[in-house]
Amino acid sequence: MIEANIERLWEQLMAFIEEGRVIPVIGPELLMLDIDGKPALLYDYLAEQLAKRLGIKSEADDTLNTVACRYLAQGGQREDMYPVLKRALAELSQVKPPETLVKLAEIRPLKLFVTTCFDPYLVRTLNQVRYRGKDSTQVLEFYPGSGKDLPEEMEYLAGTTVFHLFGKLTAAPDYAVTDEDILEFMHALQSADTRPKLLFDALVGQGLMIIGCQLFDWLGRFFVRLGNRHRLIISKEKTDFLVGDQIRKEINLAEFLLHFSSRTKIFPMQSIEFVNELYQRWTAMHPAGVDDGEHFDTAARALPVDKAEPVELVAEPDAREPMRGGAVFLSYAHEDEEAVIAIKHALETAGIEVWFDRNTNALRVGDNFKARIKTNIEQCALFVPIISRHTLTQERRFFRFEWKYAQECADFYPESRRFIMPLAIDDTPPDDPNLDEYIRELHWERLQNGQCGAAFLTELKQLQRAYRRNSE
Structure with missing residues (x-):
């Protein structure tokens, strides 16, 4: 019936x-x-x-x-x-x-x-x-x-x-x-x-x-x-x-x-x-997904069956969006955004849930914004600072706030627990004095021929899974 x-x-x-x-x-x-x-x-x-x-x-x-x-x-x-x-x-x-x-x-x-x-x-x-x-x-x-x-x-x-x-x-x-x-x-x-x-x-x-x-x-x-x-x-x-x-x-x-x-x-x-009707009801409940003007326009675009066209469709998450507990937090200098997006896709393809803020192109102020970033770092399974020549700048940059707060959070974990896992995307030397001492002392991963190594991806996935199981 x-x-x-x-x-x-x-x-x-x-x-x-x-x-x-x-x-x-x-x-x-x-x-x-x-x-x-x-x-x-x-x-x-x-x-x-x-x-x-x-x-x-x-x-x-x-x-x-x-x-x-x-x-x-x-x-x-x-x-x-x-x-x-x-x-x-x-x-x-x-x-x-x-x-x-x-x-x-x-x-x-x-x-x-x-x-x-x-x-x-x-x-x-x-x-x-x-x-x-x-x-x-x-x-x-x-x-x-x-x-x-x-x-x-x-x-x-x-x-x-x-x-x-x-x-x-x-x-x-x-x-x-x-x-x-x-x-x-x-x-x-x-x-x-x-x-x-x-x-x-x-x-x-x-x-x-x-x-x-x-x-x-x-x-x-x-x-x-x-x-x-x-x-x-x-x-x-x-x-x-x-x-x-x-x-x-x-x-x-x-x-x-x-x-x-x-x-x-x-x-x-x-x-x-x-x-x-399902879509109409959902978008009525979540109007932000429609109002940003970047949703998929079926009248304007064709989708090839054998080759998808890499066009801009949706906005990436930013600090205004809640992060699901246990995600991997990527922190980076805005000049490296293109490389970080590629890293994000590589991690997601390997089955690793990722969060990162696409709006890091300036040092932003405000207690609400900083509080949201702190909460996301506290709730992430792993914190991955992306190291490059661009992170050696002596300008005031927001990624340093994220890195320093991640280091504070790491103090609450035992030394055997890997929480901060730096990933270098170029030949930045690990002893560069423009990097904080605790970053220099950590074990770095490096991209291999521009790609994340299989061992690195496997470790991230295992650590994320272990974090979520322990959280349950």
């Missing part, structure tokens, strides 16, 4: 998103593209292209599954279809991203996305909206026998992660195209030996926002059950939200959920309509 009190549903969902307690599960109904001047759902277009390129008769309501079945019935080989689909998607490289994905990417508390689709649009959109076009979103995929899983528990994931539940695009048959593929994926996902344990720990511990997934009757029942630790009839731990054009048609599924899964709520809306 479809939930009648829609406003109550919205209040619940928005509160859960605000608290970071929701994992969106994305399906093909959200992928509306403008192809050759006409709106088309991506997977309907791919079904048409697959039939055309395999020489199979195309019909109006074809899906990838029906085309595949027709091809196999005529003696075709299953392996033929996957490279064809890869080529068809590559030809859409200049098509703008689905507006629905852009709007979901703008909702920053959503950091782990699960998708039942194999295309790269979700990952590309997140990179463009959140990382200025850099390939910084962590991408994982499951397929039978792969053993793929999250690298760590959800609460320790830094940055944004996308998990392809039914495989991702490749020339090999490692993603789901047919109903038989989906059956095998579902079988493997339920196996104690092959299921991605950390992913499912996240799915059963968080509310699921399942949008646009074509869950036909029994597939829908199995899918909802995967996201619950106990039998649906007794599960009271969390609330899941279902939205979809197909789901609204599944009367038997709705009846089943009504009687056996009262914590699963169905929004009486179409998938794209739902995302539009």
